[in-house]
Amino acid sequence: MMSHSSARNYLLLLTSVALLSGCGLSKNSVLLKLSSLVGGGPSGPGEGMIIPAPPSSESVVSVAHFKQTYPSMLALTGQTAIPACDDVYSQVQGNLAKVGAVNEISATQMGATMSLSACVCDGLIKKEKLLSGPSRIFFSDINFTAGAMNSSTVLLDRSFQRLVETFTAAPADANDRSDASALLSTMALTGSLTVARTEKALLALCAGTLASAAAQMQ
Amino acid sequence: MSLKNRLSELKKKRGDLGLALYDDHPLVDRRDFLAAGLIRFSAIAAAPTIFSLLRSGNAFGCETAGGGQSLSLPAIVHLNLAGGPGLFQLQVPRDAGNQLLSSYSLMGLGTGAGVASSLVPLFGRASASFGRGYIQGINRTDIADPTARAAVTTFHSASAAITACCQLRDDSSMNRLQILGLLSKAGMAGTHLPPITTRNFGQQPALVEPPPALDASSVLDIERALRPQGALASFSAGELGSLYQFVKGISARQALALERRSVTGADKLRENMVCAGDANTEVANRPVPKVNPKVDAELAAIAQVWGVNANTDNGNQSVVFSSMVYSALMGYTGPVQLQIGGRDYHNNTRTTGDANDLADGVVIAKILQTAMITRKKLVLIVTADGSVQSPTSDSNEAVWTSDRGQAGTAQILVIDGESGQRPRLDDRTGGELSHQIGYFGQGQNASMDFIAGWNDQKMMAAVFANILAWSGHANLIDMLAPGQFSSTDLNKILKLGAA
DSSP states (O other), rough: OOOHHHHHHHHHHHHHHHHHHHHOOOOEEEOHHHHHTTTTOOOOOTOOOOOOSSSSSSBBOOOOHHHHHHHHHHHTOOOOOOHHHHHHHHHHGGGGGGGHHHHHHHHHHHHHHHHHHHHHHHHHHHHHHHOGGGGOSOTTTOOTTSSSSHHHHHHHHHHHHHHHHHSSSOOOHHHHHHHHHHHHHHHHHSOOHHHHHHHHHHHHHHHHHHHHHHHHOO | OHHHHHHHHHHHHHHHHTTTTTTTTTOOOOHHHHHOOOOOOOOOOOOOHHHHHHHOOHHHHHTTSOOOSSSSOHHHHHHHEEOOGGGGSOOOOTTSSSSSSEEEEETTTHHHHHHHHHEEEEETEEEEEEEEHHHHHHHHTTTHHHHHHHHGGGGGGGGEEEEEEEEOTTTOOEEEEOOHHHHHHOOOSSSOOOEEEEETTTEESSSSSSOOOOOESSSHHHHHHSSSSSSGGGGHHHHHHHHHHHHHHHHHHHHHHHTTTTOHHHHHHHHHHHHHHHHHHHTTTTTTOOOOTTOOOTGGGHHHHHOOOSSSTOOHHHHHHHHHHHHHEEEEEEEEEEEEEOOOSSSSSSHHHHHHHHHHHHHHHHHHHHHHHTEEEEEEEEEESSOEEOOOOOOOOOOOEEEEEGGGGEEEEETTTTTOOOBBOOOOTTTSEEEEEEBBTTTTOSSSSSSTTTOHHHHHHHHHHHHHHHHGGGGHHHSSTTTSSOHHHHHHHBBBOOO
């Protein structure tokens, strides 16, 4: 059984990793390395949690409020200010959570969060497109010049797993990957398999994962 | 530790862990992330929020998610006149026996006898004071051409008015007059949007904390809430729906993991995420409604009533109000809250007050006319923070000199644009006070002894009860506002019968 203090250290370390990994996780799983360091790790497929709960009966969920959401998204994707997203933020901030209460989650609030996450992810894709494959953090497997799902669903799935690991500090479970696969199917169904559609599919994966992660600041 | 040393240490740690960073990414540590609210899965230890305290047992997530309402209710518009004007002029308050007071000398209306001889009709009743201000506005005397005036005042024959009497705090945002929470508790929600409120709506909730509302200071705020912005704008309805389902799934699983750790509120988080995802998916597959009277042809008649055109500023009051009222009437949103400021107008004249009252009367008329055009039922609640007083005088021309919340009222205007027939006022006490909830005493104060515990929020509960009664849901009053009214009380407060 992990002591309280060691649990706190574990929390601090892994959250730092989760966030630092957002800035530049190498392809090898740093999470695994750290898990071995502290003697713990993911609690198994489907659990999706690697941080032990603090031993407090007063733990209450909160969500990111309007001042937190945008900076959180930028930090999680390793980006600084994006002028185009500053504009989107100014347009949707009134629809984001005001104080971070769980009951502020609504269709409109999530729609606003996703508009913002899509913009931030658009910036991320543009940023990584300029880099060579090995230099990229999230989309190293994607061929941005030859187009499309020619990168195969396996490669897109790998990008998705990297997004989840980075944004949530937990590996994607089978259900996450199944949902991502369903999303990719929808994204590929319309239009030809062009570079643009590949980017759109990546945008959807990234925006959805980021919106979920950034909105839920437990 | 200095910032330089912290950075150096972090870089060393980063190297030890084999982590790579973008070269242009600022170094951050836990302190920075905490400051940004970024630490995830850390289960913030905090006292329960006011939301969880007030809403315990109520699943608001689904009702406010934009999926439409489950109970058939009229559209609700709440107009708050901030500053405390002489709202009692709209319908002169009476005593417990339905008689005019012997004197209204502190209320700028002169003697009771003088009031009796100068009452003018309002929606079929001779209840308003000598046709100034509000009544002129409601009659649209600002329009010189009688034909044009008649065209925009067809609402008169389909409207009824009730006044509620209660002492209020002057120039204060602490009056508990906001009815949004109660209406949401009754399941009132729009098909596309959450409730909409003008920014800084200055009233506190009555009994129930309101759900999150869309702040609108421009018609663009409303339009932007109807469709995704930025990069998502190019997504088809099917793609958006699939994306919303995807987010719902991964979010719900994260919340479920928290539930397993017994984190308070995780169940509500999951429930709201699921509701939001489903509602967004549903909305994505519906046509985006038109809500901008400036540019949308469907709203041409609305634009004409409100006097707006393509060149009117997006933040213009008439543009914002007309879009909000129209959205409420069409069911795209739930209740809407409008506010007009600058009504603390006691400046030792009567002219400033009259001009403001007239302007507000025009707004009231436009709201009611919008209900006529759309052929919908509407309850318009007009409130204020306090009231105003004159020096003791028998003249009905006396100037306004200061605040006087003892003469507080709320005005409830009800219109049936669907049938075009005036709503039936159903007084249960035998024909008296069919237009008034509560009463005034001879001291020209709203009585606080009307029923047990009478106060501002109970007054709004009474308004809510009348909305339910008009909708044929009087049987739900005690369930939705439990313990507020005895059966004897209900006989006193219910003025509207089922439509």
